[in-house]
Amino acid sequence: MGKTPHRRKTYWNEPELxxxxxxxxxxxxxxxxxxxxxxxxNMARWLTFRKGALTAQYPEERRSDxxxxxxxxxxxxxxxxGRPQCVACMLCxxxxxxxxxxxxxxxxxxxxxxxxxPARFEIDYSRCxxxxxxxxxxxxxxxxxxxxxxDLPAEDRSQMWVSRDHLLTWSPRSDAAKPYxxxx
Amino acid sequence: MMQDLVVVLVFITYAxxxxxxxGVLLTWVERKQAAVMxxxxxxxxxxxxLPFTRIKLVWIGLFHAIADGLKMLLKxxxxxxxxxxxxxxxxxxxxxxPVLLVFAVIPFGGTLVPSEILSFSESxxxxxxxxxxxxxxxxxxxxxxxxxAFGGVTVIGAMLAGWSSGNKFSLLGAxxxxxxxxxxxxxxxxSVLGLVLLYGTVDLVDVVKQQSGIVLGVLPAWGIFxxxxxxxxxxxAAMAENKxxxxxxxxxxxxxxxxxxxxxxxxxxxLFMFAEFIEIAVIAALFTTLFLGGxxxxxxxxxxxxxxxxxxxxxxxxxxxxxxVVVFLIKVLLMSSFQVQVRWSLPRFRYDQLLRFGWTFLxxxxxxxxxxxxxxAYVRNG
Numbered sequence: 051m052g053k054t055p056h057r058r059k060t061y062w063n064e065p066e067l068x069x070x071x072x073x074x075x076x077x078x079x080x081x082x083x084x085x086x087x088x089x090x091x092n093m094a095r096w097l098t099f100r101k102g103a104l105t106a107q108y109p110e111e112r113r114s115d116x117x118x119x120x121x122x123x124x125x126x127x128x129x130x131x132g133r134p135q136c137v138a139c140m141l142c143x144x145x146x147x148x149x150x151x152x153x154x155x156x157x158x159x160x161x162x163x164x165x166x167x168p169a170r171f172e173i174d175y176s177r178c179x180x181x182x183x184x185x186x187x188x189x190x191x192x193x194x195x196x197x198x199x200x201d202l203p204a205e206d207r208s209q210m211w212v213s214r215d216h217l218l219t220w221s222p223r224s225d226a227a228k229p230y231x232x233x234x
Numbered sequence: 235m236m237q238d239l240v241v242v243l244v245f246i247t248y249a250x251x252x253x254x255x256x257g258v259l260l261t262w263v264e265r266k267q268a269a270v271m272x273x274x275x276x277x278x279x280x281x282x283x284l285p286f287t288r289i290k291l292v293w294i295g296l297f298h299a300i301a302d303g304l305k306m307l308l309k310x311x312x313x314x315x316x317x318x319x320x321x322x323x324x325x326x327x328x329x330x331x332p333v334l335l336v337f338a339v340i341p342f343g344g345t346l347v348p349s350e351i352l353s354f355s356e357s358x359x360x361x362x363x364x365x366x367x368x369x370x371x372x373x374x375x376x377x378x379x380x381x382x383a384f385g386g387v388t389v390i391g392a393m394l395a396g397w398s399s400g401n402k403f404s405l406l407g408a409x410x411x412x413x414x415x416x417x418x419x420x421x422x423x424x425s426v427l428g429l430v431l432l433y434g435t436v437d438l439v440d441v442v443k444q445q446s447g448i449v450l451g452v453l454p455a456w457g458i459f460x461x462x463x464x465x466x467x468x469x470x471a472a473m474a475e476n477k478x479x480x481x482x483x484x485x486x487x488x489x490x491x492x493x494x495x496x497x498x499x500x501x502x503x504x505l506f507m508f509a510e511f512i513e514i515a516v517i518a519a520l521f522t523t524l525f526l527g528g529x530x531x532x533x534x535x536x537x538x539x540x541x542x543x544x545x546x547x548x549x550x551x552x553x554x555x556x557x558x559v560v561v562f563l564i565k566v567l568l569m570s571s572f573q574v575q576v577r578w579s580l581p582r583f584r585y586d587q588l589l590r591f592g593w594t595f596l597x598x599x600x601x602x603x604x605x606x607x608x609x610x611a612y613v614r615n616g
Contacts, residue, residue, distance in 0.1 A: 074591075075466070078580060085579040089271045096270070103275045 109203055116197040121182045123200035124173055126217040127192050128224045134214065135192035138168040142184035142193055150174040151184060171214035175200045176207045196221060237362055241348060245371045249337050252563070256515035257508050258299045260570055264511075266295065267571060268578045306504035314497045316400025325398060326498065326505040328391030332384040333513045339377040340519050341439045343369030343529050344558040345536065350551040368439045369529070369559070377438035378430065381520060382423060385475060388509075389415040392477075392484065395506070396494035407493030410585065411477065411484035417592040418474035418481075424600035425467035428607035429457055429524055442528035446535075448542075454532040457525035463603045465525045467596055472517040473573060474592070476510060480580040483588055518569030519562075526565050529558035 071077050092102030106113045116122070127135040138155035156169035178200075184193050198221070204210050262277075269276025278295040291297070313322065346369050348362040374380055389412060396408020430436055433444050447455040458465040474481035485493030495506045522528060533539050534557065538549035549557075583591065 074595075081579045082575060085271050085575060088273070089267065089575065092270045092273060102270060102273075104273045105275045107275070 109201070112198070112201075116199075118197075120197045120199075121180045121185075121195040122198045123175075123196065123220070124184070124212075124217055125194050125196060125221050125223055126171060126214065127194060128218060128222060130224060132218075134168060134171070134218055135190050136168050136171060137164055137190055137192070138166050138171075139189065141187040141189065145183045145187040147181060147183065148177045148179045150177045168214060171217060173212050173217070174207075174210060175202050175212060176210040194223070237348070237365055238367075241346070241367050242371065245367075245369065249342065249371055250334070252342070253334060253337055253512050253515060256566070256570070257512040258303075260511045260514055260574070261299050261302065262296055263571060264574050264577070265298065267574050271575070271578055303504070306501045309500035311502070312497075312499040314400050317497065318398035318400070321394050321398035325391050325395035326495075326502045326509075328394060329388055330391075330505045330509040330512075332387040332391075333509050333516055335384045336381050336516050337519065338371040339374055339380045339438055340516075340523050341368055341370040341442050341528055342519070342559065342562050343555060345369070346555055347551055351555070369555075370439060373439060375437050378426065378436035378441075381438075382419070385422075386419060388475070388513075389419075392494050395498070399494070399497035401497050403490045403492075404494050404496045407484045407486075407490045407496070410490075411494055414477070414481065414483060414588060414592075415475055417589060418471040418596075421467055421592060421596045421600050422471035422475065424597065424604055425464040425471060426524065428461050428464045428604050431604070431607050431611050432457075432460055438523055438528075442523060442530065445527040446530045448532065454527055454530065456527040456530075461525070461603070461607065463599065464607075465521075467600050467603070468524065469517075469521060469573075470596060471592075472521065473576065474588075476513045476517060476573075478510065478514075478573070479577045480582050481588060482582060483585050486582060514570050514573050515566060518566045518573065521569050522562065522565040526569070529562040531557060531561045534558070 095102035129135060136153075138153055140153055140155075143149075143151040143153050150173055152170065152172045152174075153168050154170035155166055158165055158167055161167075180195070182195055185195050200212070202210055202212075266276040268274075276295060277298045278292060280295065280297040280301040281290040281292045282297055282300075283290050346367045348365065348367070349359040352358040352362060372380075392411040392415070393408045396404040396406075396411065399405075429441070433441050435441060435444075441457075445454070445456050449455045449459060453459045477484050483493075484490075485495070490496070492503075495503055498506065533541050534554065536551075536554060538554065539545075539547040541547075
């Protein structure tokens with residue numbers, strides 16, 4: 051039995067080359083025309099001090115086109131006096147599937163309305179999955195997730211913990227829903 | 235005699251500097267041009283920090299070439315157990331040296347009269363009195379033949395590198411390199427023969443001089459207008475010689491790791507890459523010399539610009555020499571850039587397609603072009 055040569059299966063969408071494509075040189079010129087066109091278009095933009103690329107240079111530049119509902123870096127909302135809205139109820143830390151929220155509650159006898167408050171409120175962004183369950187769970191609207199991504203390139207995981215003061219101040223926002231305070 | 239030595243040494247220094255700078259610059263050009271063609275920004279992270287300050291100089295990514303060089307120099311010099319000692323060591327040099335040697339016969343400027351340039355110094359101009367030089371390292375009557383002779387040596391280096399590495403991928407790459415480069419050498423030679431018929435010489439200085447006129451009233455008498463088919467054939471074959479996309483079968487990354495230099499590390503591998511980038515510049519220089527009129531600028535003579543309307547703009551000899559050198563460099567840079575554009579536009583051939591393209595399309599086309607040129611030359615010159 052002699053071996054029969056392998057016959058390639060033919061498909062219904064088999065590419066067909068016309069005379070134009072088989073001459074090759076014309077298609078080469080066509081391809082060079084396209085890439086050259088893109089090159090000169092982008093180069094004209096660069097040379098006139100505009101940006102000729104789609105790239106965002108991440109740590110230096112921030113994209114402006116995040117989705118409206120993008121869950122980004124957390125903030126802790128503030129009362130008018132600048133203290134956190136949080137009452138350290140631990141609901142967010144309990145619901146967090148990645149267990150990245152660590153809260154240490156403290157007692158303040160001077161503030162009769164809100165005696166319990168967080169002395170520490172820390173989030174580990176190396177493990178956070180940005181699910182937004184902490185925001186859903188919060189009864190006080192004390193934690194929110196704006197669009198911006200956590201801008202945290204770090205050399206070590208330990209540097210990716212974010213403290214209470216940072217969460218309060220990186221994008222300060224007071225709670226408009228509460229009767230005692232409007233937007234500042 | 236001493237005067238000749240001084241001038242030639244200056245030329246050699248200039249040529250080596252130009253080639254090294256082009257080799258380094260083209261790595262940057264390749265990255266940036268590819269990036270701009272693809273709507274990207276390109277490598278721009280390497281920087282030099284001024285000492286004792288926090289000022290970082292980025293300079294649109296130019297320092298990446300330095301970073302590359304440092305990395306290659308500091309890498310471990312790995313050698314496979316099965317390598318062939320002597321051959322493995324000399325192969326990178328056999329690839330690198332001929333590329334530099336080819337530039338020796340390429341005229342990179344017009345005629346230089348040192349006594350006129352040094353006219354500010356009485357003694358210096360008297361020392362050079364009455365001497366003129368072609369701006370070329372070695373003025374050889376057989377310049378074009380020397381180009382092909384040295385161009386052929388590169389194949390041996392590539393094949394030796396593949397054979398001596400003791401690696402099957404390297405060997406495959408070497409075999410491919412051999413077959414490909416020998417095939418395309420034929421096309422390259424045939425495409426240039428038409429020009430030799432027209433110019434009646436293989437002396438590159440003479441070739442450049444004959445391209446200084448005007449044909450058909452408007453076009454400069456450059457080779458590309460006299461022999462357009464030959465120009466395309468030559469550029470195609472030269473790019474295949476240089477083993478770059480779309481002809482990069484010998485070093486096809488997706489098939490052969492890195493082809494014939496798979497087993498080379500550090501600066502030895504760097505020599506292969508550097509040779510490739512310098513060869514881009516050398517091919518561009520060769521194309522400029524043969525088809526783009528070398529250092530000729532239309533209407534620029536030895537005494538200055540002479541426009542057809544009778545307008546004359548006399549220039550000093552130094553200015554003319556400077557313009558010619560710069561014109562040559564600009565043409566070389568544009569041709570290098572064109573090669574980079576081809577490399578980032580076209581997909582790689584399959585190997586059988588590559589050989590079929592060379593032997594059944596380019597070669598007959600080259601022969602046809604040669605026959606047509608011969609007939610025209612015979613009819614015109616009798």
